[in-house]
Amino acid sequence: MIRLPPLPTIQEIIRIYGLSARKKLSQNFLLDLNLTRKIIKTAGNLKDCCVVEVGPGPGGLTRSILNTEVEKLIVIEKDGRFVPSLEILSDASHGRMKIIQGDILGFDMSDVVPPEYTCQWQDNTPNIHVIGNLPFSVSTPLIIRWLNSISTQSNLWSRGRAAMTLTFQKEVAERIIAPPRSEYRCRLSVMCQYLCNVSLKFSIPGKAFVPPPKVDVGVVKFVPRREPLIRQSFALVERMNRHLFHHPNKFCFKSLGTLFPPDREDLIWTMVELSGVDAQIRPFELTNEQVGQLCNAYATIIGQEPDILTYEFRSQKSAKERRQKVTKVLALEQRLLSSSFPNENIDSEKDQR
Structure with a gap:
């Protein structure tokens, strides 16, 4: 087993290179190596694996990864200030580590993972793992983007059902x-669970990070499913969940109504009938399977009336609000004019006489 030689501590690296966490990038360093080892242990056996680490920063998690039997480690870091400190680890890694400077939000990880790690989707998970202490500001949009890739088996997931171990608020x-x-049930719950088996492994107190965030952190593991629980396109499932959870605590009937024009209430009842889902259940009570039934019913309706897909509740609502605002402004202007010239009509009548 290859282990790293003695190196300066992370704290020393931060001091040597004058590194600091940037608030605008939502950076929080995890310097406790006991915790970084625990995260890596949660990821599972990394022997002979290719690991992609997202946002390594000064390299706390990176060290713990390199102290396993990982075969290849690719780190992707947006902030160029950390490259010199990561190069120290790369030089000590016996050729196992590669540094890429780039923004993970627009990065195709399949370009850097060698093809020999590829497995068929129906096989066991490949020896590929994504690990990251994600900045809070990008964690949700990033996981949605990756879920989309999982649904189409693209990006890194063209190599197979690669697992992820990630931190979130x-x-x-x-x-x-x-x-x-659950009180936490929301759109994100369904979007993650219909494509992946997800589990919260453990929590880390905010005070363990530098600088300490005001919230604690959870370590979540994702393993893509062989078969999604909902067999519709990612865009349709996302649209359904966005509308469902627009009114999470009201009956589904009200949420489903936002999918259709106001004069097409009949389609809501058609959807309820096709799906077999109770219209008086609340969205946060729905199972993933029930959401799938609603998605299937919606897809059937769209197949019969394609124009329904272009209806946008929010744009209609915005247009109505704009009209109401204009009406209020015009009414206010009329009142102001009336109060400014109270005798105008009287003077006009006198002139006519």
């Missing part, structure tokens, strides 16, 4: 794993 982590009827 504790509340976001609770939302990701929330079962039906």
Whole structure:
């Protein structure tokens, strides 16, 4: 087993290179190597694996990864200030580590993972793992983007059902794993769970990070499913969940109504009938399977009336609000004019006489 030689501590690296966490990038360093080892242990056996680490920063998690039997480590870091400190680890890694400077939001990880790690989707998970202490500001949009890739088996997931071990704000982590009827149940819960088996492994107190965030952090593991629980396109499932959870605590009938024009209430009842889902259940009570039934019913309706897909509740609502605002402004202007020239009509009548 290859281990790293003695190196300066992370604290020393930060001091040597004058590194600091940037608030605008939502950076929080995890310097406690006991915790970084625990995260890596949670990821599972990394022997002979290719690991992609997202946002390594000064390299706390990176060290713990390199102290396993990982075969190849690719780190992707947006902030160029950390490259010199990561190069120290790369030089000590016996050729196992590669540094890429780039923005993970627009990065195709399949370009850097060698093809020999590829497995068929129906096989066991490949020896590929994504690990990251994600900045809070990008964690949710990033996981949605990756879920989309999982649904189409693209990006890194063209190599197979690669697992992920990632950090999130504790509340976001609770939302990701929330079962039906949970107070945390939301759109993100369904989007993650219909494509992946998800589990909250453990929590880390905010004070363990530098600088300490005001919230605790949850470590979540994702393993893509062989078969998604909902067999519709990612865009349709996302649209359905966005509308369902627009009114999470009201009956589904009201949420489903936002999918259709106001004069097409008949389609809501058609959807309820096709799906077999009770219209008086609340969205946060729905199981993933029930959401799938609603998606199937919606897809059937769209197949019969394609124009329905272009209807946007929010744009209609915005147009109505704009009209109401214009009406109020015009009414206010009329009142102001009337109060400014109270005798105008009287003077006009006198002139006519």
